[in-house]
Amino acid sequence: MSHVIPYIAAxxxxxxxxxxxxxxxxxxxxxxxxxxxxxxxxxFGPDRVRVTPxxxxxxxxxxxxxxxxxxxxxxxxxxxxxxxxxxxxxVNEGTRFHFMSKxxxxxxxxxxxxxxxxxxxxGQHTGSIYGMFMGVPGLKVALPSTPADAKGLMxxxxxxxxxxxxxxNYLLLLDEGEVPDGEHAVPFGVADVKRAGSDLTLVATxxxxxxxxxxxxxxxxxxxxxxxxxxxxxxxxxxxxxxSSVARTGHLVLVDQATRHSSVAAVIAAEVAxxxxxxxxxxxxxxxxxxxSIAYSxxxxxxxxxxxxxxxxxxxxxxxxAPASA
Amino acid sequence: MAGGAAGDPGSGGGLDAAVAERxxxxxxxxxxxxxRLEPLKRSSMxxxxxxxxxxxxxxxxxxxxxxxDDEPVYSxxxxxxxxxxxGVDMGRLLAELMGRAEGCxxxxxxxxxxxxxxxxxxxxxxxxxxNLPFAVGSALAGRLxxxxxxxxxxxxDGAAQTGIFAETLNLAxxxxxxxxxxxxxxxxxxxxxxxxxxxxERVSDLAAPFRVPAATVDGNDVAQVHAAFAHALALARAGxxxxxxECLTHRLSGxxxxxxxxxxxxxxxxxxxxRDPIERLVRQAAAAGWFDAExxxxxxxxxxxxxxxxxxxxxxxPFPDLGLPxxxxxxx
Amino acid sequence: MAETTYAATIAxxxxxxxxxxxxVVVLGEDVALxxxxxxxxxxxxxxxxxxxxxxxxxxxxxxGVAIGAAQSGLRPVVEIMFxxxxxxxLDQLVNGAAKAHFMSGGQLDVPMVLRTQGxxxxxxxxxxxxxxESWLTHVPGLKVVVPSSAxxxxxLLPSAIADPNPVVVxxxxxxxxxxxxxxxEGVSPEPLGRARVVRRGDDVTIVATSKMVNEAIEAAAHxxxxxxxxxxxxxxxxxxxxxxxxxASVARTGRLVVAHEAVQHGGFGAEIAAEVQxxxxxxxxxxxxxxxxxxxxxxxxxxxxxxxxxxxAEILDAVRRVLG
Numbered sequence: 001m002s003h004v005i006p007y008i009a010a011x012x013x014x015x016x017x018x019x020x021x022x023x024x025x026x027x028x029x030x031x032x033x034x035x036x037x038x039x040x041x042x043x044f045g046p047d048r049v050r051v052t053p054x055x056x057x058x059x060x061x062x063x064x065x066x067x068x069x070x071x072x073x074x075x076x077x078x079x080x081x082x083x084x085x086x087x088x089x090x091v092n093e094g095t096r097f098h099f100m101s102k103x104x105x106x107x108x109x110x111x112x113x114x115x116x117x118x119x120x121x122x123g124q125h126t127g128s129i130y131g132m133f134m135g136v137p138g139l140k141v142a143l144p145s146t147p148a149d150a151k152g153l154m155x156x157x158x159x160x161x162x163x164x165x166x167x168x169n170y171l172l173l174l175d176e177g178e179v180p181d182g183e184h185a186v187p188f189g190v191a192d193v194k195r196a197g198s199d200l201t202l203v204a205t206x207x208x209x210x211x212x213x214x215x216x217x218x219x220x221x222x223x224x225x226x227x228x229x230x231x232x233x234x235x236x237x238x239x240x241x242x243x244s245s246v247a248r249t250g251h252l253v254l255v256d257q258a259t260r261h262s263s264v265a266a267v268i269a270a271e272v273a274x275x276x277x278x279x280x281x282x283x284x285x286x287x288x289x290x291x292x293s294i295a296y297s298x299x300x301x302x303x304x305x306x307x308x309x310x311x312x313x314x315x316x317x318x319x320x321x322a323p324a325s326a
Numbered sequence: 327m328a329g330g331a332a333g334d335p336g337s338g339g340g341l342d343a344a345v346a347e348r349x350x351x352x353x354x355x356x357x358x359x360x361x362r363l364e365p366l367k368r369s370s371m372x373x374x375x376x377x378x379x380x381x382x383x384x385x386x387x388x389x390x391x392x393x394x395d396d397e398p399v400y401s402x403x404x405x406x407x408x409x410x411x412x413g414v415d416m417g418r419l420l421a422e423l424m425g426r427a428e429g430c431x432x433x434x435x436x437x438x439x440x441x442x443x444x445x446x447x448x449x450x451x452x453x454x455x456x457n458l459p460f461a462v463g464s465a466l467a468g469r470l471x472x473x474x475x476x477x478x479x480x481x482x483d484g485a486a487q488t489g490i491f492a493e494t495l496n497l498a499x500x501x502x503x504x505x506x507x508x509x510x511x512x513x514x515x516x517x518x519x520x521x522x523x524x525x526x527e528r529v530s531d532l533a534a535p536f537r538v539p540a541a542t543v544d545g546n547d548v549a550q551v552h553a554a555f556a557h558a559l560a561l562a563r564a565g566x567x568x569x570x571x572e573c574l575t576h577r578l579s580g581x582x583x584x585x586x587x588x589x590x591x592x593x594x595x596x597x598x599x600x601r602d603p604i605e606r607l608v609r610q611a612a613a614a615g616w617f618d619a620e621x622x623x624x625x626x627x628x629x630x631x632x633x634x635x636x637x638x639x640x641x642x643x644p645f646p647d648l649g650l651p652x653x654x655x656x657x658x
Numbered sequence: 659m660a661e662t663t664y665a666a667t668i669a670x671x672x673x674x675x676x677x678x679x680x681x682v683v684v685l686g687e688d689v690a691l692x693x694x695x696x697x698x699x700x701x702x703x704x705x706x707x708x709x710x711x712x713x714x715x716x717x718x719x720x721x722g723v724a725i726g727a728a729q730s731g732l733r734p735v736v737e738i739m740f741x742x743x744x745x746x747x748l749d750q751l752v753n754g755a756a757k758a759h760f761m762s763g764g765q766l767d768v769p770m771v772l773r774t775q776g777x778x779x780x781x782x783x784x785x786x787x788x789x790x791e792s793w794l795t796h797v798p799g800l801k802v803v804v805p806s807s808a809x810x811x812x813x814l815l816p817s818a819i820a821d822p823n824p825v826v827v828x829x830x831x832x833x834x835x836x837x838x839x840x841x842x843e844g845v846s847p848e849p850l851g852r853a854r855v856v857r858r859g860d861d862v863t864i865v866a867t868s869k870m871v872n873e874a875i876e877a878a879a880h881x882x883x884x885x886x887x888x889x890x891x892x893x894x895x896x897x898x899x900x901x902x903x904x905x906a907s908v909a910r911t912g913r914l915v916v917a918h919e920a921v922q923h924g925g926f927g928a929e930i931a932a933e934v935q936x937x938x939x940x941x942x943x944x945x946x947x948x949x950x951x952x953x954x955x956x957x958x959x960x961x962x963x964x965x966x967x968x969x970x971a972e973i974l975d976a977v978r979r980v981l982g
Contacts, residue, residue, distance in 0.1 A: 034518050053487035053523035054454045082453065084752050085488070085718075088745030096784045099955045120373025120425060122436040122761070124452035124753045132793045135924020137954045237923075261897065262796040262929045270931035270948060277945035283936045291798045292651035293760040296374060296436030297425030303648045398730065432763030441762035448729055449762060453753050459719040460754070463726025463734075470683065470708065471731050490750075493719035500714070650763075655798050657759045657767045657822035 001181040002148075008173040010147035011112075011166075014154035015074055017183070019044055025158055026066060028052055029059060029076025029112070056086035060111060064094035064163075067109040072158055080115035080167060081127045094163045095138040106161040110154070116207050116257050117170035118305065122296040128258040128289070130167045130206070134235045134267065140164045140188055141235040145209035147177035149232055152186030160188065169207040189236035193245070197227035200315055201245040204255035205231060205264055208306065212255045215311035222324060226315065234264050242268065243276045250281035251318045255311055260288040285314040340553035343616035346607065349548050350617075351625045352387040353604050356407040358629035359416060360579075362637065363406070363423070367583040371641065372423045374436045375452075377404040381546070381578035384603035385480075385510050386411040388551030388573075392559055393478065398448045398464050400457040400479040403438045404510075404577075405450035408480055413445035416632055417639035426643035433646040434654065455481065455488035458507070462494055462568075465503040469565075476504035476562030483511040483520055486529045495568070499536040502567035506558045509572040510545065530572040538568050545573025546603045549610060576601075660842055665834040667808040668697040668773075671815045672735060676705050679733060682819060683709045685720055686737030686773075693737065695775070695834045717746035721772065725754045725824075728770040733819060741776035741790050741828060748793075755824035756799030767822045771815075775829040777869060777919050778967045782831075784955035787963075789868075789920035791828045795896045795929065801825040801850055802896040806871035808838040810854075810894055812845035821850065830869045830919075851898035855907070859887035862913040862977055865904055865930055867893060870917045870949075870968070877973040888977065896926055904930065905937040912943035913980040917973050922950030944980040949973055 005013065019025045019040075028050045033041040040049045052059050056077055063073040077083060083090055094107040116128045133141050140162055144150040150168065157164040194209060195216050204212035209230045216226040227245050231238055246252050252272055256265035269284045290304045316323055341349070360380050366372040379386065382404075390399060390411030401408040409419055414430060422429030423437050430442045438452035448464065451457040461479035468475050485491055486509070498505050509529045513520050526532060533540035541558075543550040551573055558569040576598040608622045662670075669692075676682045688694065690702035690712040702710040713720045717738055724734040738744055744751070751772065758766040778787035794802050803818055803825060805811045811829075818825040856871060857878050866874035871892045878888040889907050893899055908914050914934055916927035927948035934946060949972045957963050 031518060034522065051518055051522050053518075054484045055487050055489070057489050081753060082749075084749035085453065085456075085490075086745075087748040088743065090745070092742060092745055092785055096955050099957075100784050120375075120436055122374055122434075122439055122452070124438065124757065124761075125375065129796070132796055135792055135921055137921060235924075259796065259798055261798070261899075262792050262926060266932035267924055267928040269935060270928035270946070273931050273935035274945045274947055277942070280935075280939070283939035284932070285936065286932060290651055292655040293434075293757045293798055295425075295434045295646075295651060296422075296431075296439070296761075297429075297433030297646050298373060299645045300425075300433065300648060300650060304651055400726070430763070431761060431765065434763050435761035439757075439761040441758075441765050443762070443765040448726075449758070449766065451754065453749055456722070456749055456754055459722025459750070460726030460729065462719070463723035463728070463732075464730040465726075466723060467727040467730035467732040471681070477726070477730075490718045490722065493714075493716035494722070496714060497716060497719050497723060501711075651760070654760045654764050656801075657764070657769075 002178040003181060004176050004178055005147055006174050006176050007147045007150050010151035010179050011154050011168060014151045018155060018158040019048065022072065024071045026071050026073040028073065030054060030078045032076050056082050057089050060086050060089035061093065063109045064089065064107055067094065067107040068097065068105045072108045074110045074112060074158060077111055077113045079125055080113040080129055081124055083113055090133065090165070091136045091139060095136060098162065099138055107163050108161045110157045110164045110166050112166045112168060114168050114170045118301060120296050120298065120301070122294060126294040130234060131258050131262065131264040133165050134264055138162065139235060140233060142166045142188065142233045143206040144232065145206055145230050147175065148179045149186055151179050152184045153232060155185040156188055159185070167206060171207055186232065188233045189238050191229050191231045191238035191241040193227060194230050195226065195228040197225040199225045199249060200251040200253060200319060201227045201229060201242065201249045202253050202255060203229045203231065203242055203268055205234060206257060208255040208257045211306060211308055211311060214308040215315065218308065218312060219315055224315065224319065239271045239275065242272060246272055246276045247279045250279055252280065252284045253311065253314045253318055254284065254286050255306060256288045257306060258289060259291050260286055261291050263288055282318045285318055287311050287314045340556065341549050346611055346616045348391055349387045349552065350607055350622060352391055352411050353383040353548065354625045354629040355416065355632065356383040356386060356410050357604065358626065358633045359410060360406055362633045364583055373425050376437055376583040378579040378583065379404050379407040379577060381598060382510055382512060382575045383407055384548035384551050385508065385545045385573045385575060388548045389478065389508055389555045392555060393446065395444070395446045397475045398446045398477045400448055400461045401450040402457055402480055402482060403450065403452045405437065405440045409440045409442065409447055412447045414440065414442040414447050417636040420636045421640035421643045424640045425645065426640055427646040428643040432650060434650060455485040455490045457481065458485065458490055458494040461505045462498045462503055465505040466501065469503060474563065476506060476559065478506045478508060480508050480510060483509060483529050484523065486532060487523055495533065495536045495538060498568035499538050504562035504565055505568045506562055507568060507570045509570065510575055511572055512575050512577045528572060530570055533570040538570050540570040540572065542572040542574065545575030546601045546606065548603055548607050660840050662808055662838060662840055663835050664808045664811055665695050665697050667811045668815065669699045669701065671812055672698065672701060673704060675816060675819045676701065676709065681731060681733045682735065683711065683732055684735045685711045685713055685724055687713055687715055687739050689737055694739065695831065717743050718750050721747040721750035722754060724770045725750060725768055728768045729758065729766050733769050735771045735773060735819060738772060738774040740786050741774045742785050742788050744774060744790060751824070752797050756797050759823070760799060768824045769822045770824050771818045772824065772826045773829065774826065775831045777830045777832055778956045778963055779832045781958060781960060781963060783958040787956040789918065791896060792920055792924060792926045794826050795926055799823065800897060803827045803850060804868045804894065804896060805829065806868050806892050809840060809845055812840060813848040814850065814894060816847040817850050833869050850895045851900055853891050853893045853900035853903040855889065855903065856892050857888065857890040859889040861886045861888060861911060862915065862980060863889045863891060863907040863911045864915045864917060864973060865891045865893060866917040868919060870919055873970040874917055874973055876970040877977065880974060881977060886981065901933050901937060904934060908934055908938045909941045912941055914946045915949060915973060915976040915980060916946065917949040917968065919967060920950055921953050922948050923953045925950045944982065947976040947979050949976045
């Protein structure tokens, strides 16, 4: 059995259920619980739910301290690019404690941040910067693309004994989808085949999954069978599922909302170039944002970002297909 | 709450008729511009996050109209008023907000990143508190390059809770650079009232431990803002160290156009509407015999005409060339 | 030939830049005292503390001050003592420095250099030994320079200071006191974005960065004794990356090993591998193999740290793999 709810509601549902299940789960951050009518505040009270000032560094540091002391905080950090204010806390403190203490302490906390809005949010509020955090040993990074995965990954994130960065996509927040009833946990490091296919493998992360599925649908109408894989977490990264798909299709196109240079897509390309070399029948192609800041002006913003048309073009080139007549 | 009760015109001290008229015109230009932005944003002519400063115009006007073009201003996400008061052309500002090629940043930056170097508007930044050290660096550069000019930075009360605020205040004090830090304390950080963010009553209270002189004024009384900033500016131009000027004010609109808004139920806009900075200046002017309400209506009409001309200019400007990202990601 | 070190070359290059251009200023923690690695030694004595400015421990504000100063006509060289601390200043560097030229429609330039250093090998443990340059290469608008020797410092640091963009120079702490001889006539500045072919060879291409260049040369010498000639390429700048030089080499050798000190997973080698597999797909005779550190924080204990840091032995293993 399942129910249909928006992506953002699925995330909230996971947090609420985990807070009901486990008293140690705390929830605090910016621009939340500002009114006494806030449902979380009403249900769990101000000891477990509270608003914070614009102090990302301290918010994450406080969560780290609470986690070391036995709690399981979920910190709402608003926009992903504001993580840059507090990157030291994200990667250098809590993320290191388990290792540096030889396992004496663990830091079970979840940092929630939104990314990838468009419509003129411009250079400092739109960045898809999740790739910067995948090369940080000790840190896990979840990037859900559907309401069901959003709930399942949040549940797992809260239960994980390590710091987890949970990136929610702004454009997906209101997208509705089926979410299983009852407890629903999606394991980390297990990719999901969002669409099965045999001619070419598309690997997409977060918001780009939607772009990839759209492209796969339009290619299907031309008789091209595309497999779409969503890694769901980029740390840990499930390379095996990608490799076994590429072993069947021989063709790989990567779709990433982030800028290209040193992106998640580049890491996946490097992994497959090494471990799947003998399967590949064509170069791996990367469809990403261009290497520039995100422009404010709409046509320039659209030009910079990846879209279905660009994915279709990359698939055509990889398979040596004639372009569709427009 | 600083300042007199509703209806108290304030002293009007330090102003004369000519200055008062200029402040009146500046405030009307900001008000008319931003009132027009709201429908433009709702019809998607204007993009992105549009943060309005309606109700806060006295701070932008009282500060920026006293600065020369070579005296730089750094602004924050709520930048329209600061930009207009600093001399940014209204048509080019609106073209920027519409993402057009003739925008002051060629459509690449938008409302949170307005820059106009020719008028010393070195720019808005969208990360709260992130602009504070830029002004210290600019003031340091001015001193090392032998230029006789301070730098000014606007920030909100929300920024005072960031770590970089303390770092910046410390450096400005330590190096005694001529920078004026202007706080627009509107009682809200994004969607959250100040009382939920801090127990520090006034932002200016934070200056004393750093030995930075500070003042708090009624930010809805343009005469008070003008006089207090004139004092700070004179010190800075004479090469003194930093000064923190806190202006208590109130935004009569949301955090941005189309924001949830419900969080403001607790805020009594009506009480603040009675402290409308434009109306207060008109009352002061009448009492002092500088000008009457008719003059204000004329300034409003002129401002609204200018806004319509700006809309026509901006709407007819083309969208930027798609080659711009490749051209402008790096300076050459 | 003049005997020198990497650290002394940094100090000498900064001094030369400050003599040539009054707009060049140096800011950072302890810079007026020469810094912990003596990379700013003598600068305060020659140029005074108005241009060689000690700062408090305020990485974010120091970086922001440099941005503001650069936008107002100075050419600041700011030092962040360890790259591990760059997380404290990343918002300033990414949202402030890197995007200003773009977002202002080309009005603002940010001609600043951020010097920092990374790398393990000095028992600094998990917060003072990292190689985090890959983060910075993901940020359009920043340039990233990784000098592998005193010679490269002399060639590239002046170009970084002259550049109108924010440039991050990531030095290597283990190279600072390595002795090197430079030509008496000095080293001329060389443009950013050009790789250097350090050693010629036709059998395999090894792209190595920073201190791994020396390790690659050592591995290549060993391979040569066994009849395998490796070409060693030092990209020198990661952004802009000189892909044509690397691709031309791979087109000849058909085999590529990429070596850096950072973690292999998520390290910059992935970017090079992604680019090369696309540019040289039909030239490649073997998988591209990356050499980097294991995916853990840097351990303190000497035997563990020594095992953690990759070197010539790991490069040799990788070359054997691509040679079959």
